[in-house]
Amino acid sequence: MPLQLTGAPGDPDLIRLPWDVPLEQWPEHHLVSLPRGISRHVVRFARLSGRVYAIKEISEYYAKREYRLLWDLNRLDTPSVEPVAVVTGRTGADGQPLDSALITQHLQFSLPYRAVMSGTVRPETLNRLLDALAVLLVRLHLTGFYWGDCSLSNVLFRRDAGSFAAYLVDAETGELHPMISEGQRLYDIDVAHTNIFGEMLDLEAGGLLHSSIDPEQVADSVCARYRGLWSELTSDEIIDEVDWHMIDQRIRRLNTLGFDVAEMMVRRKAGTGRLIVRPKVVDAGHHQRRLLRLTGLDVEExxxxxxLNDLDSFRVSYGLRHEDEAIVAHRWLAEVFHPTVETVPQELRHKLEPAQLFHEMLDHRWFMSEAAGNDVGLPAAVDSYVKNVLVFKPDEQALITED
Known part of the structure; x- marks a missing residue:
């Protein structure tokens, strides 16, 4: 079978890569060095036309299957890497067949968990990673996706304000259904527990875990976080008819967690004056969508x-409470967000995403103001942040330069 590249229209140079050479033997000039997680397959990062692609060597059946799954997950707006193409019909110089390859778009500003934990990880950092993984697993299950191999190794993490956002990077064992069964859901949690326990033991053996962290408790806590969030999103709530305001409170709690409610199913409990309420949660990303609608900024939750909190403060500070929200958002973008980000020197701006930069500068302002006993103002905080914090931060973007 001749060499064939199947996928969405993209970079034509992809077909010119050395597909007749096993991936682990590819010459360095085709590759870019980026942190990568543990994988049972050979994975390399290639750079073409200013973009970075992750390439995984895998059998044709699984390459095509994972490509379709990732395509479906992206269509459903589920956090996962973006599929680009599948390469089949590879043959070595000796005429022997080579495994196929799955090509995905590298997720900029993302890191595998081992890179996040490059030093002795603190309990606070680990908790934020576990929260992100629990949220990802819940979102996948709400979509009807059975993972089959949930682990920290199969996830990439991006900084999201003071937390992390998790993205699925390996869907090889996954299945997408109209609705996940209870058995599949519970098995996924059990697999997650086993995998994460093993990963924590591995970190402990390498001296990368804080002495206060117990590997088994970490695995237990991921499952507990998952169950708590799943219950909040899907469980029935019984209320008295006079307590209808509790439904509004439930919706607000779900919005705070970042989820939107499409509809509520309400039925009367037989023989009582009480109601059974079940929310239908359809989408995560409540705050993302509101900000995107108002400003066009597409950022993490x-x-x-x-x-949005800073936008609301801007509205109050300038006496714009009764002004149209879209007009206020336009002014905030033009007068606060863009000027603040553009204050950062061009050579340092690529270190973090603009939204993360803005968040960290707001944090820096808060800490400086606390120390000074009064608001130091955003310009002074930005100047201090750039000189004392940002210059020492590592780059979290894939830096691509043309040869």
Missing amino acids: NQARRL
């Missing part, structure tokens, strides 16, 4: 929440 917690970043969106922080930016």
